[in-house]
Structures are given as C-alpha cells and as structure tokens.
Amino acid sequence: MSIKNIDLSLVVMAAGNSSRFCSSNPTCNHIKKQWLRTQTLPLWQKVANDFSKLYDFKKIIITASKEDFEYMKKISDFEIVLGGNSRQESLKNAIKKVQTEFILTTDVARWNMDKDVWDRMLESFDDSIDCIVPYLNVSDTAMYEGQYINRESLKLIQTPQLSRLSKLKSSLDVQEFTDESSAINYHNGKIIYVKGSPKLTKLTYYEDIHFLNQLPPVSNEIFSGTGFDIHGFEKNKPMFLGGVKIESDFGFAAHSDGDVALHALCDAMLGAIGGGDIGEWFPDNDPTFKNADSKILLKQIYDFILSIGFELINADITILAQTPKISPYKSQIRECIAKILYTDKAKINIKATTTENLGFIGRKEGVSAIANVNLKLTNWKERI
Incomplete structure (x- = not known):
C-alpha cells in the first residue's frame, strides 16, 4: 500500500465543554476553546480545513457536544457527530460513521498541525501497524511518587494518531483510556512512535491562550x-x-x-x-x-x-x-x-x-x- 494511498478517515475531537479552560479565568466570557476564532473561523473548523489540505481523506468527521451539535450541522460542510460524556465515548460515536481501514484522530486543542510530523507519520506507515503516534521527549528531571525516574524512558504522547480501525474498535470496549495509543497498547497492538513537535502543544488552560498569538486576528465584522x-x-x-x-x-x-x-x-x-x-x-x-x-x-x-x-x-x-x-x-x-x-x-x-x-x-x-x-x-x- 502506498503511503500516499492509505484508506483513511479523519476524526476531529471537538465535543469537550472546556471546563478546565474557563475555570481559572473570569475574563473567559464563557467561550469554549474550540470556538476561539481566527478571523471568522472557529478552531475546530480551522483544524478540519488544515488537515483537508494535507491529505485526501475519505471522510472528515467532527464530534460535537449536545449543545453545539445542531448548530454545527447548520454551519459546517463536514460530517458532525454527537459526542458523549467523555473523549472515548465521543470517539466511539464517531467510529460508527467510519468505513475506512484506518482512522486518524486529532484533538482540536492541538490546533497547530505540523506538516513535518504528518510526513514522518506517513513515512513510518506499513500494513502491519496498529497505531502511529507522535511524541516529545522529556527534558526536565522527572519524579513519580517520591522517586526520581529516568527521563530518557519517558514520552509525552501527542495527537494526531493514526490507528487501524478494527484494532481501535476492539480496544475501546474494556475500560476508559485517555488516547488511542494507550488503548491499543493495552491490547498488545503494534505501535510506532515518531518524533512530535512543540507546535502540537495542547491548549488546555486559559493561560495557554498566548500560543494562539501567531494566528490572524479575530474579525471585526x-x-x-x-x-x-x-x-x-x-x-x-x-x-x-x-x-x-x-x-x-x-x-x-x-x-x-x-x-x-x-x-x-x-x-x-x-x-x-x-x-x-x-x-x-x-x-x-x-x-x-x-x-x-x-x-x-x-x-x-x-x-x-x-x-x-x-x-x-x-x-x-x-x-x-x-x-x-x-x-x-x-x-x-x-x-x-x-x-x-x-x-x-x-x-x-x-x-x-x-x-x-x-x-x-x-x-x-x-x-x-x-x-x-x-x-x-x-x-x-x-x-x-
């Protein structure tokens, strides 16, 4: 299978309620992070647009909260799927709409896709893999439960992650996982790790908003x-x-x-x-x-x-x-x-x-x- 011809669909995870994002800053104005704008585009739309330019996905699916679901359907040309009470539940809902052999999942919180990471993921692909995942090394001294640990063995896992759909489906039915690679690893899947990027730093708390400064300003329309x-x-x-x-x-x-x-x-x-x-x-x-x-x-x-x-x-x-x-x-x-x-x-x-x-x-x-x-x-x- 050519690395440029993977039977692949994209799922953008955008169904969160941004509780951590707004909880620490009264100036948040109730806005969810996936609805922060660059010009007029909300971040979830920007992420979907950016990925659509990187690869010819068979289908692009975006998960939405129950509050946002009907509105997102009105304004988007992508397929919108109702999310659940957790990231994993939202992903399981989205997977029901996927018919390709492989699936790429990404979080709207990692809004700044690095094309070099995507190229490394494609170059690492082969028919035997169950998951390809980007990571960052840990540069600081690390401690866990009172004990110093070898930072060379630590990996900070990022998205997007490319998974075999059949393996991912079977891996999500046992317990709650925070990402696809941890679920697939739990079920002894074959995982390839590729170098990630600081550009994929996750927008989690309101103080992280300065990462967005490089974006075009919000429209004054x-x-x-x-x-x-x-x-x-x-x-x-x-x-x-x-x-x-x-x-x-x-x-x-x-x-x-x-x-x-x-x-x-x-x-x-x-x-x-x-x-x-x-x-x-x-x-x-x-x-x-x-x-x-x-x-x-x-x-x-x-x-x-x-x-x-x-x-x-x-x-x-x-x-x-x-x-x-x-x-x-x-x-x-x-x-x-x-x-x-x-x-x-x-x-x-x-x-x-x-x-x-x-x-x-x-x-x-x-x-x-x-x-x-x-x-x-x-x-x-x-x-x-």
Whole structure:
C-alpha cells in the first residue's frame, strides 16, 4: 500500500465543554476553546480545513457536544457527530460513521498541525501497524511518587494518531483510556512512535491562550439579526413583556408565557449567528416548555451565543401595542434584558408604539414586537 494511498478517515475531537479552560479565568466570557476564532473561523473548523489540505481523506468527521451539535450541522460542510460524556465515548460515536481501514484522530486543542510530523507519520506507515503516534521527549528531571525516574524512558504522547480501525474498535470496549495509543497498547497492538513537535502543544488552560498569538486576528465584522413575534390575548393569564410583569386582566395565548418582546429578541439573536429560530430551540409541542419563563429561554440562547464566540453589541426592540400602555415599563424592561445579557442598559433600547387603532393590534386583540441585534466575535486577544 502506498503511503500516499492509505484508506483513511479523519476524526476531529471537538465535543469537550472546556471546563478546565474557563475555570481559572473570569475574563473567559464563557467561550469554549474550540470556538476561539481566527478571523471568522472557529478552531475546530480551522483544524478540519488544515488537515483537508494535507491529505485526501475519505471522510472528515467532527464530534460535537449536545449543545453545539445542531448548530454545527447548520454551519459546517463536514460530517458532525454527537459526542458523549467523555473523549472515548465521543470517539466511539464517531467510529460508527467510519468505513475506512484506518482512522486518524486529532484533538482540536492541538490546533497547530505540523506538516513535518504528518510526513514522518506517513513515512513510518506499513500494513502491519496498529497505531502511529507522535511524541516529545522529556527534558526536565522527572519524579513519580517520591522517586526520581529516568527521563530518557519517558514520552509525552501527542495527537494526531493514526490507528487501524478494527484494532481501535476492539480496544475501546474494556475500560476508559485517555488516547488511542494507550488503548491499543493495552491490547498488545503494534505501535510506532515518531518524533512530535512543540507546535502540537495542547491548549488546555486559559493561560495557554498566548500560543494562539501567531494566528490572524479575530474579525471585526458585525453580525446582525432581526426577530418578530405576535400573540393574541388570553384572559386570566399573567402578562409578561420584556421579562417584566405587566398589570393587565389578560396575558398572551401561547404555549410559553408568550413574551413577544423576548421571543423577538431570541429570534434576532439566532438570526445573527445563523442559528435557526426559537421554534427549533423550544418547540411549542414540547410539554417541557408549557408556560415557560421566556427570561430563561433568552438566557439559554445567549449563554450558547457566548460559548461559541459571539457577544452583544446592542439590541433595539420595538413593541407594538394599543393596550396595555408600555411606556411606564420601558425602563424596567431595559434593566431586565440588560441583566439577562450580562451588559449595561445603555446597550438595550426599548421603543413602544400603537397602530393608531388599525388592524389586529389596533382592535386590542394582541401585541407584537420587532427586535434587531448586532453581535461581534469575542476578541480573545484582548483578554490575555
């Protein structure tokens, strides 16, 4: 088999929740490391693109968390697979989609692929191997459980790792392993070790973010979205607008609390990121969201937006109502929305108008709202 003609698929591991990455730095802004951007590209997309230029893979698969799964499917041309609660579980899910004889796995945390390492892996390939893995030597004196050990015998294992699919599958079913080579080694597979690279240093903690300084800067583009919602009235139901309880004898006929202002804002947020609409996120036929508090729904959407590397510039909401009177509540609504979106009220604008007694709203049968938002990409370089 030619080293340039391996029956090979790629799996990019990107389903982690970045708990270690954000836990030690309050300026993290909730962003997951796989969603740190170079220009507009998130790291997981950059990694997949870089590898696609190195080799003609039969298939490129990217694992995603359950929170990111549907969104990544919307915006990516690669195959997205739902990850699990551990790296190994995510890998097992991805393997189900692989039909090639060999599989290359890499972690998005090792975002800076070194072509020289890849060339060494290809040059080391032969039909008898079960795994090829890059490593680094240890240069410092090493101690384990109170005893000094021979550093010459130590290897720091890196990814990507090239594995025989059949051997990897059978090796993952016994216990939890931290990488492919340890699983295959446990099952007496043939492993070839090749010299790795400092370029493959893993992005684990927030203080590691300086490794990304060599990347092109984050784009300063503005991402805009609009949203609209309308609901008729329902007697003997509380009314909420913009997250604020309104004094009224009726509320909104809706599956949730029917807060048209927050629903329009949710849709505007989702529109700015290409994330679908509120009905996809919170279906009105799902009993989970019966009488749901729309403040909670908006917070869930905005927390997701932060986690994938966007943040709010400003929001502008227009409420169209003949009744009730909105003006007395505008300041409260601004403060409520600003709190949900972790910002100050200067970035939130609330406008209210009537329809001059015209139409559905003018007949005092319901209320509607229009929202416009502007988002920007989180500039992580400003947070170092």
